[in-house]
Amino acid sequence: MRAHEAGALHGDIGNRGPAWLRPPVDVNDLVPLLWPRNVVRGAGGALTVAGLDVRDLAAEFGTPVYVLDEDDLRSRCREFRAAFPDADVYYAGKAFLCRAVVRMIAEEGLFLDVCTGGELATALSAGMEPARIGFHGNNKSVAELTRAVDAGVGRIIVDSFAEIDRLTALARERGVRPKVLVRVTVGVEAHTHEFIATAHEDQKFGFSLAGGAAAAAAFKILDEGVLELRGLHSHIGSQIFDANGFEVSARRVLALQAQIRDARGVELPELDLGGGFGIAYTTQDDPAAPHELAKRLRKIVDGECAAEKLAVPHLSIEPGRAIVGPAVFTLYEVGTVKSVPLGTGGSAADGRAYVSVDGGMSDNIRTALYDASYSATVANRVSAAEPMLARVVGKHCESGDIVVKDEFLPADVQPGDLVAVPGTGAYCRSMASNYNHVPRPPVVAVRDGRARLIVRRETEDDLLALDVG
Template structure:
C-alpha cells in the first residue's frame, strides 16, 4: 500500500484523492506538474505545535519558516491559524505583508540582510529582527538612528551542536555561515554591543542546529548549552532573556524508512529540557519560540506528474520520464534527497518492476527517484510524488526555460488555485531586446 499522508486516500475509481478532491480531475483542470496541498493536514500540524505548548502552560510563539513554501494563500492560512512567520528576504517580507500577515508576528532572518531590506522591515514595523553578525548590528543601528526608531531584536548564536543531518542543512556547528560563534567569544562581544545600543531592544537569543532532525537529542544538547551560556551572561552582565528561540528542523517522513518523532514530542522535549536547566541553574523560565517549516508543510504537499517517455536498457535500467523534474524539485539532485511515489490514476495488481523516475531537464542528474518498484506504466498515467510540500515550489526554477507548475490548495472537497501556472509570456516578461 502506498505511503499516504493527511486526508489522502483512493476512491472507488481507484483515483488518488486529497482533501476530498480527485487528483485526476485536478490534473485535467490545472495541468501537470501540479502541486496539491492538503490544507486540513497543514492546519492539523500547525495546531499540534500550538496546542502542545498551551497544554504545558508555556508562553510560546510558533513561527512558520517561510522558506519551506510561501505564497499569498499560505500566509492567509497562517494568519487564520494564528501562527507567526519568519522571512529571509525582502521578497518574502513583501509577500507576507501582502498576504495579510500582521507585521508584529513577522520575524526577519538572514545572514546578509541588505540596507534596503532592513529599512523596509523597519518601515513595516516588523515584530522581530534576528541579528546574525556584527555588520548587521552596525547597519541596523544606523538605520534606526536615521529613522528615529527602536527595534525589538534577538541575536542568533551557534552553540557548537552537531545534529544528525546532511552537511548542507547543518547550521548549529561552530563552522557555520550563520550566527555568532560562542567558542571564540563572538557571541559575548555581540551581546555587549547590542545591550549598549539604545536603538536595539534585545529580547532574547536564537539558535538553529539544522534540518530534518529525527530525534530530540540534538535539541536537548542545544538547550543545555544555550542555558549554560545564558546563565554565564546573567552572572557577568546581569542580563536574562525574555525569549529563547530554539529554531526548527523537526524531521518529516519522506519514505517508509524515515521514522521521525511527532511534532508534539519535539515540543515536549524542548520544554522539559528548558525547565530542567532553568531549575538547575536558578534561571527565570523564558518564553519559548520555535520555527517549524518543513514539519508543517512537507507531508501536506503532493506533486502530480504525467508519465511520458520510457527507456529500457536490458539488464541495466528502466527509465520513466515525467513532465517535471529538477525545475520543480531540485532536492534529489542537490543533496540526494529521497522520495516515494505511486500511480495516482489507477491501482495496479500487475507485477512491479524497478524503475528510475527522471525529469525532462537536460541534465543526467535530473533524477527524482533513483530506484522504485512500480507496475508497468503507460504514457499519460499520473505519478504522485509524496511529501513534496517543502522546498519544492520554493526552490523551483526556469532551467531550460520550462514553466513553473501551478499550486492548488484542497480542503473539504473544494479546490482553490494558489499559484497559477506560468506562461511563455511570463518567461520573457523581464527580457530586454
C-alpha cells in the first residue's frame, strides 16, 4: 500500500473504508522503502530493476517470477556487517535459500543459519565453510546430526534433552567435541503474529527458562563434558519492530548466564540474540536500520552484563527477512478483473475490484497463513485512470487465495497487465507449494543490467516425476 494507506484490514471495510484508507495522489508512485533499491519506473513507465525492464523479464522467464535485486541483497549484508563489526552475523537461511544466495552471503562475510538437513545440504553443496554454519531445529534427526558433526558444523543449537543425548552419543562415537548453544525460551510475548512468536512458554522451541529446563540443560552439558557449551541462544519471533522484547530477553538470558557462573564457575563466552528484525511490507511499517539495531542491542547487552558483573560475551544475530525480504519482488500477469459491490446498494461504484493473477497462495502463502499485508503496483505501464480499491487474488481454488488484501490500482487495470508485489524475498519461495498442482515459479537475480536464473521454474514433468503410481 502507498503512503496514504494502512497495513492489515480487519473485517468489512464498508462502502468507502475507514478514514485512513484513501486513494493515493498518484497511483503510479513507488514508495522507496517498499521496493528493492534498484527498482524505478523507466522512461516508458514500466518498472526497471538494475536497468532491466520487467516486460523483458516477463518475456524471457515467464510469470509469476521472483525477481532478486542482487546488489540490494549484498548491500544489506554489508550494512549488517558494518553495524555489528564485533559480532557474528548469521543469515537465516529459512527465509530463502539456494546455492546462489549461499555464495552471495558468504562472499559478503556472513555466517549461515540452517534448520534442516536439506538446508544444510544446500549450504554444503554451495561451498559454505562448515565452521561458519549454525544448525537450528527442534527435532533434528540422528541422520541430520551425524551429517552436521561429520561436516564440522560450527555451532549446533540444541533444543531438547533428547537432542542433547543423541548428540552426546554421536560425539562419543566419533571422538569429537561439537560446539553447542542452548536455546532458551525466555517467556517474552513478542508483538507479532502468534505463529511467528517463538519465545513465549507455550510453544515447541527451546528450553523453558521459568520452568528450570534451560538451566538443567546447561548443567547437563557442562557436567557430562562431552559437548562444548559455548553459550545461550534466544529468539523471540519474527517481523518485530519494538526493541523492548530484545531487552527483556537479554536480561533474562544473561541472568541465566550469571546463574551458570555461580553454580559451575563457568562464564559462557557467547550469546546469540536471534533475529526477527522487521521490514516494511506497507507504509505502516517502520523498520529500524541495522546501525540503529546494533546500537540498541549493544546498549542492552552491555548494561545487563554490567548489572550481572559478567564479561560481555561474543554476540551473534540472525537476520534473514531483513536481508532478503526487501530485495525481491514477485511479478505476475493479470488474467481477469471483476468488480464486486461492498455496499448494501449493490453498486459496483461502491465496490472493490478483484484482480486475478497467474500465481497466488502457492507462491505466497503468508497472506492466508499470517494475515500478512502486502503492496502492489501495475508494473508494465503508468496510468492516468482514477485509482480503484482492488484485491489482488490468485488462481487457486480457495476463497482465501489472496496476495494483496487491499490496494489502490488504476481503474483501467486489465488482463495482460503486469502487477508487481514487493517485499516477497522472505518465506514466499521458501514456503511455496504445488497446491492445485501448480509448478513453483523461478527466481531470477538481476545485477548490472543482466539477469540470470538461479532457481528454475518447475514444470509439469517435475510434478509427474514424483508420481510413481
